[in-house]
Amino acid sequence: GLKKKDAKVLVVGLDNSGKSTILNHLKPEEAKTDIVATVGFKQEVFQTKTLQFTAFDMSGQGRYRSLWEHYYKECNGIIFVIDSSDKLRMVVAKDELDTLLQHPDIKDKRTPILFFANKMDLRDALSSVKCSQLLGLDMVKDRAWHICASNAISGEGLAEGIDWLTEQLQ
Ligand code: GDP
Numbered sequence: 001g002l003k004k005k006d007a008k009v010l011v012v013g014l015d016n017s018g019k020s021t022i023l024n025h026l027k028p029e030e031a032k033t034d035i036v037a038t039v040g041f042k043q044e045v046f047q048t049k050t051l052q053f054t055a056f057d058m059s060g061q062g063r064y065r066s067l068w069e070h071y072y073k074e075c076n077g078i079i080f081v082i083d084s085s086d087k088l089r090m091v092v093a094k095d096e097l098d099t100l101l102q103h104p105d106i107k108d109k110r111t112p113i114l115f116f117a118n119k120m121d122l123r124d125a126l127s128s129v130k131c132s133q134l135l136g137l138d139m140v141k142d143r144a145w146h147i148c149a150s151n152a153i154s155g156e157g158l159a160e161g162i163d164w165l166t167e168q169l170q
Contacts, residue, residue, distance in 0.1 A: 007169040010071055011044075011055035012100070013081030014093055018118040019055050020044070021152035022081060026053065026162065043068075050166065051077075058096045072105035077165050078113040082131055084149070085122040090134045097135055112168035113140075114161050115147040121154070144168055 013019050027046055044055045054075075056068050078100075082093050100106055115137070117128040126134070128149040137145060146164045150157030 006052075007050070007076040008052045008054065008071075008074055009077045009079060009165065009169075010075040011053055011079045011081065012058050012068070012096075014083065014086075014089055014096065015057040015059040016086070017081040017083040017093075018116070018150075018152040019057070019081050022079075022116065022118070022150070022158060023053065023055055025152065025155045025158050051169075058100075059092075069103060069105070072100075072103055075111060077169050078106075078111055079116065079161070079165065080113055081116045081118055082135070083119050084117040084125040084128070084131050085119045087124075087126065090126075090131070094135050101140065107142075110143045112144040112146075112165060114165045115145065116150040116152075116157065116161055117147055118150045118152050120149040120157065121151045125149075 011019055011023065023044060023046070026048065028048055042056065044053075046053055054071055058068065080097060080100075083089070086093075115128075115132070115135070117126070117131040119125050120128075128147045132138070132147050137147065146161065148157045148161040148164075150161065152158070
């Protein structure tokens with residue numbers, strides 16, 4: 001199968017969901033981070049021993065969509081980060097997820113997808129079960145997926161999720 005170190009992981013989610021905070025835990029100390037910023041579009045790229053990570057916000061103007069969709073073709077795994085306390089934008093996250101899963105470069109690849117129901121420490125955070133209901137994950141039957149509650153500030157829940165994804169990529 002695929003060698004782990006060759007695996008490319010795409011980290012996506014709405015702005016403010018906690019992607020950068022999660023990446024800071026995953027990043028090796030010595031890792032150089034390339035933050036490529038163009039107006040309205042910020043992308044972060046780094047490499048660990050085993051995986052290559054590329055991250056960006058799915059929010060913003062539709063005109064940046066083609067910039068991030070460019071990475072769909074070559075990715076082997078996806079991390080989709082959700083702010084589980086942001087009930088108002090859960091429907092926006094669901095729309096983005098649906099669009100992602102319907103994309104021709106993702107649809108047929110059966111790319112495994114890991115969800116972090118992040119900010120689990122906040123008092124009004126929804127449970128991972130509730131998040132998966134609101135995102136309609138029971139309808140995702142064509143690929144392996146997994147959802148973990150996480151606290152990106154303490155790091156709680158992150159290792160469990162990454163272990164699952166790494167397992168899928170072997
Ligand atoms: P990004 O826009 O997706 O990269 O989100 P950031 O990583 O910049 O996080 C947005 C804000 O949420 C920051 O103020 C973080 O400190 C905060 N944040 C991220 N993860 C958590 C979490 O698990 N719990 C709490 N309470 N705050 C978080």
